[in-house]
Amino acid sequence: MDSSQIKHFDYIFTGTGLAALMTVYKMVQSGDFEHKSILLLDENLKKTNDRTWCFWEKNETIWNSIISKKWDWALFANENFKRDLDLKPYQYNQIRGLDFYNFVFESLSKHQNITFLNEKVTDINELETHVFVGTEENRYTADYVFNSIYTKAFAESQSKYPVLQQHFVGWFVKTDVEIFNPKQATFMDFSVEQKGNTRFMYVLPTSKTEALVEYTLFSEKLLPKEEYETEIDNYLKNLGIESYEILEKEQGSIPMTCFPFWEKNTKRVLNIGTAGGWTKASTGYTFRNSDKKSSELVEFLQDSILLNLKDFHQKNRFWFYDLLLLDILYRHNELGSSIFSSLFKKGNPALIFKFLDEETTLLEDFQVILKCPKVPFIKALFRVVFR
Known part of the structure; x- marks a missing residue:
């Protein structure tokens, strides 16, 4: 194919899962990207109800119109006890995958600068001034690529991170x-x-x-x-x-891993969603984390004139907490019930949710962590620190 025939875009999203669609939807809502050409590539048409997302939230969100069910109470149980959890001030919310896809695509279809193509991505190659993206049918170029296609081998071919x-x-x-x-x-x-x-x-x-x-x-x-x-x-x-x-x-x-996917990010290619480590490693929760990260990404794109996508990721202490828990569960998978039970048996549900949302203060962190069994975490701490 002649390079002059290769269509160029400002941004290409490879994969249109939760993270990509949230990000593009928020770019559209901001009104700051109308002059940018955006291409979405996915082999999946997103026409089926392929998953259910749940998240806890205190306030109204931009997704409120597609929440199919809300709960004010939750049950936690093991073989020895049951506890009814009053979730206030939070509510536990459910969104069906198909409702989310329809909601976002309906909004995006009104914008001529956005193109969705049902094509399977085969390769991404970064050059100094742009990125080539190949599909089974075509080739495209972009100034920047946001990739949410998960490469299993990155995390599973190493042994440093469980x-x-x-x-x-x-x-x-x-x-x-x-x-x-x-x-x-x-x-x-x-x-x-x-x-x-x-x-x-x-x-x-x-x-x-x-x-x-x-x-x-x-x-x-x-x-x-x-x-x-x-x-x-x-x-x-x-x-x-x-x-x-x-x-x-x-x-x-x-x-569920603390593998540093962001180390695969480059100046012009950013991994997002599960492929970028946006899934909460200790719980597997994706919706709330992606909601926050996609907002941060749109803000990053708005604020930066000379973009270097490697600058986007910031590691925090919650990554380290997750690493400790996963180290324990990887070595002693049978301890999961006792760890989560110790948290929920007497812990404040709202504080636990705030902690899992990575919004607690250091003092609140300790209030949650001290509910956990001490010995496994101390052993994990030594293993991780001296690894």
Whole structure:
């Protein structure tokens, strides 16, 4: 292909997952990028409800119109105790993937400077003055590229930083009996058999007879699909549900690692989303972190005249806290239930959420951390510091 025929854009987004779409949506809302040409490339058309995102929030957000359900209460449980958590001043919010995609794409379609192409990205090559992006069909160039295509090998081909997976299978079920409490989400129920891992059930009821019931593990290895499904079926039976209909299924595996993905960033290519370490490493939560990071990125692009995308990432102390927890769970995966139980048994839910959102003061950090079992964290601290 003649280089004169290669179409040039100011910005190219390779992959149109949560992080990319949040960032482009906020660029549009700011009104500061109308003169910039933006290309979105993805092999997936984003026409299916492929995932469910949840996040806690105190205030109204720009996503309020697509929140499908809110909960003011949550349940935490293990084999020994149950605790009803009053989430105030927070609410736990649910957004369906398809509702998010439709909302964002409808907004972007009104702007002529934005192009979406259903093409699979094959390579990204940075030169001194621009970046080449190749797809199976075409080649493009851009001043800057924002990549959210996750490269598994980066994290999993090294041994310095542990890599766990938050892996799950979920069923949207409709029951014949009124069994669920639609005002309360089950945040973590560790009463299921742990089998040497960190395993829990996660339940999001939308009515007395409908809920998303998800079997989740924080562990290194995935299970055969039938094992997740057997556990969900057993859990429903233990709740007293003999008859139910499966309306939808979802499954996923989210990497949980403190691997410094940002070290792969260059002057003109920035990794975003899971590919850029935007997923909260200790919990696998993605929505809230991506919401904050995408706002920071748009502000960074607005404020910088001579962009060097390597300058965007700033490491903080919460990265180090996550590293300690993942080190423990990687070596002793069976400790997950006791660690999370120690946090939620007597801890203030609002303070825990604030801590997980990385918004606490140093004093508040210690109030949360001191609830955790001391010995595993002290050992992890020595391992990490002297590694």
